[in-house]
Amino acid sequence: MDHSATTPIDSRVVDAMMPYLTQRFGNASSIHQFGQEARAAVDKARRQIASLISARANEIVFTSGGTEANNLAIRGVCEAAQAHGRHIITSAIEHPSVRGVLEYLEKNGWTITRLPVYDGGVVRIEDVRAAIRDDTVLISVMMANNEIGTIQPVKEIGALVRATRESGQKHLSFHTDAVQASGRIPIDVEHVRCDLLSLSAHKMYAPKGTGALFIRRGVRLFPQQIGGHQERERRAGTESVPNIVAFGKAAELAREEMDQRQEQTERLRDRFEEKVQSRIDDIVFNGDRRRRLSNVSNISFRFIEGEGLLIHLDMQGVAVSTGSACSSGTLEPSPVIKALGRDEELARGAIRFSFGKDNTDEDVDVAVEAVARAVESLRSISPLARESLST
Amino acid sequence: MPYSDIFKDHLANPRNAGELPDANAIAEETNPVCGDRLRLSLRIKDERIEAGRFLAYGCAPTLACGSALAEMLEGSTVEEARALTRQEVIDAIGGLSSRKQHAAALAIEALRKALDEVADR
Numbered sequence: 001m002d003h004s005a006t007t008p009i010d011s012r013v014v015d016a017m018m019p020y021l022t023q024r025f026g027n028a029s030s031i032h033q034f035g036q037e038a039r040a041a042v043d044k045a046r047r048q049i050a051s052l053i054s055a056r057a058n059e060i061v062f063t064s065g066g067t068e069a070n071n072l073a074i075r076g077v078c079e080a081a082q083a084h085g086r087h088i089i090t091s092a093i094e095h096p097s098v099r100g101v102l103e104y105l106e107k108n109g110w111t112i113t114r115l116p117v118y119d120g121g122v123v124r125i126e127d128v129r130a131a132i133r134d135d136t137v138l139i140s141v142m143m144a145n146n147e148i149g150t151i152q153p154v155k156e157i158g159a160l161v162r163a164t165r166e167s168g169q170k171h172l173s174f175h176t177d178a179v180q181a182s183g184r185i186p187i188d189v190e191h192v193r194c195d196l197l198s199l200s201a202h203k204m205y206a207p208k209g210t211g212a213l214f215i216r217r218g219v220r221l222f223p224q225q226i227g228g229h230q231e232r233e234r235r236a237g238t239e240s241v242p243n244i245v246a247f248g249k250a251a252e253l254a255r256e257e258m259d260q261r262q263e264q265t266e267r268l269r270d271r272f273e274e275k276v277q278s279r280i281d282d283i284v285f286n287g288d289r290r291r292r293l294s295n296v297s298n299i300s301f302r303f304i305e306g307e308g309l310l311i312h313l314d315m316q317g318v319a320v321s322t323g324s325a326c327s328s329g330t331l332e333p334s335p336v337i338k339a340l341g342r343d344e345e346l347a348r349g350a351i352r353f354s355f356g357k358d359n360t361d362e363d364v365d366v367a368v369e370a371v372a373r374a375v376e377s378l379r380s381i382s383p384l385a386r387e388s389l390s391t
Numbered sequence: 392m393p394y395s396d397i398f399k400d401h402l403a404n405p406r407n408a409g410e411l412p413d414a415n416a417i418a419e420e421t422n423p424v425c426g427d428r429l430r431l432s433l434r435i436k437d438e439r440i441e442a443g444r445f446l447a448y449g450c451a452p453t454l455a456c457g458s459a460l461a462e463m464l465e466g467s468t469v470e471e472a473r474a475l476t477r478q479e480v481i482d483a484i485g486g487l488s489s490r491k492q493h494a495a496a497l498a499i500e501a502l503r504k505a506l507d508e509v510a511d512r
C-alpha cells in the first residue's frame with residue numbers, strides 16, 4: 001500500500017534487463033561490438049521512454065533518478081538563463097528534490113514565488129499568470145503530487161508559457177516533475193507543452209537509481225555532471241545499461257497497460273476509501289477527490305499522529321507513508337497537507353495509502369481491518385480523543 | 392536507529408492506558424515545540440503508587456515512553472518514582488536515538504509534576 005514510494009520490479013522487466021547484467025556488459029561509449037550492443041540497447045530504451053510521453057528519442061537524457069532529473073532541469077536552466085532574470089515560480093507542494101533545489105537557489109540570490117494550492121491541493125492558473133514577472137525564467141510545477149496525488153493544471157501552464165514566450169519573453173521555460181504521474185496517467189509533451197519533464201524508473205516497476213529528463217529541442221541548459229561526452233554532453237557518466245534497458249521495458253509496459261492499471265488501482269482505491277469511511281469516524285480525505293491519480297488515497301485521522309499509526313500498520317504487515325517528520329523535538333508536519341490549510345492535528349494525522357497494479361481486493365480488505373484496529377487503539381490512549389468525547 | 396521490538400510492542404499493546412477515576416495525582420505535560428502531550432494519573436497511598444495510567448498524543452516515542460513509564464510506576468514507592476531518570480525510561484523501551492530522547496524527558500517531567508502535586512498537599 002506504498003506504491004508511491006516505490007514499486008516492485010515487474011518480472012518482464014527483470015527478464016529484459018538480465019542479459020545486460022550478465023553476458024552483455026559492454027560500455028555504450030565503446031566502438032567495438034560489445035559497446036555497440038550496449039549502445040543499441042540504450043537507444044532502444046530511449047525510444048521506448050520517448051514514446052511513453054510522445055517525445056523524440058533525442059530529447060531524452062538518462063539520469064540517476066527523479067532527483068537528479070529535477071536538479072539538472074532546474075539548475076541547468078537557471079544557470080543558462082540567469083543573465084535574463086533570476087525569478088522562479090513554483091507550487092507550495094513540490095517534492096523535496098524540487099523544493100530543496102529552489103531553496104538553495106533562493107539562498108544564492110534568486111527570488112522564488114511559491115503558489116498556494118487551496119484546500120483541493122491544486123494550483124490555480126490565474127495565480128500562475130499573476131506571478132509571471134519580466135525577469136521570470138522558469139516555472140516548475142509538478143504534474144501530480146506525491147502525497148495526495150492531485151493533478152496540476154500543467155496543460156494550462158504550458159499554454160500560458162507558450163503565449164508569454166510568443167509575446168516576447170523568450171527565456172521563460174516550463175519544467176514539470178512527472179515522476180508520480182508517469183505510467184499512471186497518459187502524458188504527451190506536445191499536449192502539455194512543457195520544456196522539461198522529469199521521470200523516475202522505480203515508480204514504474206523498474207529498478208531504483210535511474211530516471212530521465214525530457215529536454216525539448218532548442219532548450220538551453222547547462223550540464224550539471226561534467227567530464228564526459230555521454231548523453232550528448234548533457235549528462236556525463238557511463239550509462240547504467242541494465243537499468244536503462246529495464247526502464248525502457250517498464251515504459252513500454254506502462255504504455256500498453258495504462259488503462260488497465262488505472263482502472264484496477266482506481267477500483268481498489270475506491271473500495272478502500274468506502275470501507276474506511278464506513279468503519280472509522282473523524283477522518284478527512286486530503287486532496288481533490290476527482291482531480292487526482294487513481295492509485296492514491298491520503299487520509300487524516302483526527303486525535304492521533306501518523307507515525308504511531310504507521311508503526312501499528314507495519315506490525316500488521318501493511319506498509320504506508322506519512323509526510324511528517326519529527327526530529328530533535330521539532331515536528332515538521334507534512335508541508336503538503338499544511339498547504340491545504342489543514343490544522344496542525346490533521347497535518348500530523350495524515351497517512352498516504354498508494355495502490356499498485358498487483359494489489360488485490362483482499363489486500364484492501366486486510367488493510368482496512370488493520371487501519372480500523374490501529375486507529376481504535378491509538379485513539380484509546382489519546383487525550384485529544386477523550387476531550388472530544390467530553391465536549 | 393530503528394525502533395526496538397519492545398518499543399513496538401508498547402505501541403501495539405499499550406500498558407496501563409487510560410485515566411484513573413480515583414487518582415490523587417494527575418499531571419499533564421506538553422512539549423511546547425512539537426505539541427506532544429502526556430497525561431499521567433496516579434493513585435498513591437501510603438507513599439506507594441498503587442495504580443498509574445497514561446494518555447498520550449504525539450510521535451511514536453512519546454506514546455511508547457508513556458506506556459513504559461506507567462508500567463514502571465505501578466507498585467513502586469514515591470521515592471523510587473522520584474529517582475527515576477530519563478535514561479531508565481529510554482532503556483525500558485529498548486533505546487532511542489538522541490534526536491528522539493525528548494520524548495523520555497517529557498515523560499519524566501509529567502511524572503515529577505504529578506508527584507509534586509501530592510507533595511504540595
Ligand SMILES: Cc1ncc(COP(=O)(O)O)c(C=O)c1O
Nearest residue numbers: 065066067095097146179180200
Ligand atoms: C514527485 C517526485 N519527484 C521526484 C522524486 C525523486 O525520484 P528518485 O527517487 O528517483 O530520485 C520522487 C520520489 O519519491 C517523487 O515522488
